[in-house]
Structures are given as structure tokens and as C-alpha cells.
Amino acid sequence: MALEISNGEAGPSENVAVIFGVTGLVGKELVKKLLSQCSSWKVYGIARKPDLIHIHNSNYHFISCDLLNPSETTQKLSSSLQDATHIFWVTWATQFPLDSPDCCEQNKFMLSNALNALLPRAKSLKHVSLQTGAKHYISLQGPFDNKVCCYDEETPRVSKGHNFYYTLEDLLKERLPVKVSWSVLRPGLIMGSSQRTLFNFMGSLCVYGTICKHLNLPFVFGGTKECWEEIYIDGSDGRLVAEQHIWAATNEAIYSTDGQAFNSINGFNFTWREVWEAIGLKFGAVVPGDMLSPEFMFSPTMADKGGVWKEIVAKEGLVETEMEDLANWGFLDMLFRCPVKMLGTREKADRLGFTTTYQALDSMLYWIDVMRDQKLIP
Numbered sequence: 001m002a003l004e005i006s007n008g009e010a011g012p013s014e015n016v017a018v019i020f021g022v023t024g025l026v027g028k029e030l031v032k033k034l035l036s037q038c039s040s041w042k043v044y045g046i047a048r049k050p051d052l053i054h055i056h057n058s059n060y061h062f063i064s065c066d067l068l069n070p071s072e073t074t075q076k077l078s079s080s081l082q083d084a085t086h087i088f089w090v091t092w093a094t095q096f097p098l099d100s101p102d103c104c105e106q107n108k109f110m111l112s113n114a115l116n117a118l119l120p121r122a123k124s125l126k127h128v129s130l131q132t133g134a135k136h137y138i139s140l141q142g143p144f145d146n147k148v149c150c151y152d153e154e155t156p157r158v159s160k161g162h163n164f165y166y167t168l169e170d171l172l173k174e175r176l177p178v179k180v181s182w183s184v185l186r187p188g189l190i191m192g193s194s195q196r197t198l199f200n201f202m203g204s205l206c207v208y209g210t211i212c213k214h215l216n217l218p219f220v221f222g223g224t225k226e227c228w229e230e231i232y233i234d235g236s237d238g239r240l241v242a243e244q245h246i247w248a249a250t251n252e253a254i255y256s257t258d259g260q261a262f263n264s265i266n267g268f269n270f271t272w273r274e275v276w277e278a279i280g281l282k283f284g285a286v287v288p289g290d291m292l293s294p295e296f297m298f299s300p301t302m303a304d305k306g307g308v309w310k311e312i313v314a315k316e317g318l319v320e321t322e323m324e325d326l327a328n329w330g331f332l333d334m335l336f337r338c339p340v341k342m343l344g345t346r347e348k349a350d351r352l353g354f355t356t357t358y359q360a361l362d363s364m365l366y367w368i369d370v371m372r373d374q375k376l377i378p
Contacts, residue, residue, distance in 0.1 A: 015040055067114055183262065195325045
């Protein structure tokens with residue numbers, strides 16, 4: 001499947017973007033926005049494997065590269081990307097548990113490999129945009145304090161645990177040339193479409209809703225009463241996060257060589273109780289009167305449904321995927337039983353001129369339609 005993005009005739013590019021993690025939820029949106037809205041951009045997309053939906057555009061170049069392999073990274077990137085003006089780092093290494101020393105070291109190693117390949121030759125580099133997340137403000141090891149209303153960008157780092165977000169920020173401070181500015185975006189729950197993302201909320205939700213309809217199962221919310229009724233996490237539409245990346249990377253009035261941090265969130269609070277019924281109806285699933293089911297766990301219930309998903313894919317003529325390409329049941333269990341609220345303020349971005357907002361339900365319904373158009377779900 002190919003995606004054609006028109007940008008008129010290809011001409012000389014004033015800006016050259018390098019997107020690490022181009023097949024992810026935000027990486028894919030970055031490509032589309034840069035090529036569709038900014039005709040002066042040439043874009044390089046970096047990932048280990050290409051996306052199932054290929055982009056055909058004269059100003060887009062995909063490079064398959066394992067960033068954990070230093071010699072391969074140098075060989076494939078050092079000469080190809082010497083004209084880079086902007087780097088977007090929207091990827092991470094997932095082999096080790098979050099908040100572990102190994103996770104920190106592996107992600108530092110991966111970013112170091114990329115910087116080693118690019119920095120000596122990329123003499124025109126202006127800006128690096130790093131994406132982390134709302135976990136910047138908490139430790140998965142606790143203590144969990146839900147008395148905090150919402151976190152702003154100046155909230156001090158958490159001393160307990162090992163947060164690889166801090167490791168990446170510190171590495172940029174250490175390695176970037178003095179003239180290169182950088183920013184860090186901290187999204188909440190990212191909503192988008194990808195087959196190459198570990199924590200894929202919309203993919204998980206869509207597979208769950210599709211299987212519920214196919215097997216005539218009730219579309220229940222398996223989580224705690226607190227997560228059901230209270231505001232626990234910010235939504236971050238992939239379109240908004242990508243747009244904010246470009247805004248921060250090209251707005252020289254807010255450039256900082258010390259790093260400029262922004263929460264990257266939709267701007268409207270929501271509860272799962274408010275949106276769950278509409279989501280279930282969108283899938284055509286059976287929505288019970290009592291949608292909250294604290295005893296329901298996604299991981300054990302859905303673990304044996306891989307064969308059912310294959311049946312659906314074949315019956316509906318969908319793009320061939322394994323259930324695990326889209327769904328992460330452990331992630332849903334963790335999300336809907338989260339022991340701590342991860343809420344941020346977007347006052348800083350609003351004040352500096354970034355005013356794009358989305359309603360969470362609108363985002364979810366939009367991405368369901370996108371995944372249907374891409375033939376990932378029926």
C-alpha cells in the first residue's frame with residue numbers, strides 16, 4: 001500500500017529533516033505534515049523496518065537502519081545526512097523494562113550512535129527536537145502522589161528510579177554544538193496509527209473493539225473505579241504532537257541551546273467514563289449497561305485471540321497483520337489501572353503561541369476512521 005503526498009515539483013530544499021522513529025505514531029505524522037505543508041523540506045525517515053504503508057514523494061527518503069549497531073549507523077547515515085538542518089528524535093529502545101538502568105544505557109547508546117554519525121558532518125544543523133513523555137514527572141517505583149493537580153515543565157526531576165528521559169536530555173546538553181538549539185516534547189497518551197509501536201493505544205483499542213463485535217462480547221472497561229471516574233491522563237493526538245514538534249523546531253523566537261521543554265497535550269481533560277460508550281458504538285460492539293468491569297483483565301482474556309484476529313483479517317480483506325502488531329494488552333491493563341495521575345498543564349505552549357487543541361473523543365473516533373481507511377481494521 002502506498003501513500004502519495006503531493007508537494008508540487010521537487011526543488012531545492014531549504015530545510016532537511018531527519019526523523020528517527022519514522023514509522024511510529026508521531027513519526028508518520030511528522031512526515032505527512034512536513035511534506036504536505038512545507039514545500040521547502042526534504043525529509044529522511046529512519047527506522048529498522050519500513051512501514052506497511054509506503055510514502056511516495058520525491059522529497060522523502062527512507063533509510064533502514066539499526067541504530068543499536070554503531071558501525072551500521074555510521075555507514076548508512078554519516079554521508080547521507082550531512083545536509084541535515086533539523087533532527088526529530090521520536091523513537092526509543094524497548095528491550096528492557098522502563099525505569100531500569102539497562103533501559104537508560106540502551107537508549108543513551110542508540111542516541112549516541114546517531115549523534116556520532118551526524119554531528120561531525122551536519123554543519124548546517126539548527127535544531128534537535130526530542131520526544132519523551134509525561135512519565136518525566138513520576139517514577140514507576142513510587143511513591144504515588146495523586147494530590148498534584150498537574151505538572152508544569154519546571155517540575156523538578158524525580159530522584160527515585162532510573163528515567164531514560166533524563167538520560168537523553170543530559171546527553172543532548174553534553175553533545176550538541178553550542179550553536180544548536182533543542183527542545184523536548186512531553187506528550188501524554190498518544191493517539192495515532194502505527195504497526196511499529198509498542199505502546200499503541202489506538203491499535204489495542206481497535207483490535208479489542210473489533211474482536212468484541214466479531215465474537216459478540218461485551219465492550220467493557222477493564223480497570224479500576226478511580227481510573228474510570230476520575231481524570232487520570234492527558235490525551236495527545238499524534239497530529240498535534242507532530243505539529244508542535246515542527247512549531248518548536250522552526251520558531252526561532254523560542255530557540256534555546258539549554259533546551260526548551262513543552263508538555264504536548266490536547267488541552268481538554270476527559271474521563272474514560274465519558275468516552276467509553278461512544279467508542280464501543282463506533283465499533284458496532286455490544287455496550288453493556290454497566291461498562292465498568294474491575295475484574296476484567298485484557299492480558300489473560302485476549303491472549304488466545306490471535307487466531308480470531310487472523311480470521312477477521314482474512315474475512316474482511318485487511319492488511320495482513322498479527323494481533324501483536326497492533327495490540328499490547330499489558331499496556332491497556334497498566335493504563336486502566338494506573339496508580340498515579342499523569343496530568344500536565346499546557347499554559348507555557350499556549351502563552352508562546354501554540355494553540356492547536358483536540359477533544360479526546362474526537363481524536364479517538366478520527367483515528368478509528370484512519371485505521372479503517374488504511375484497511376488495518378474493518
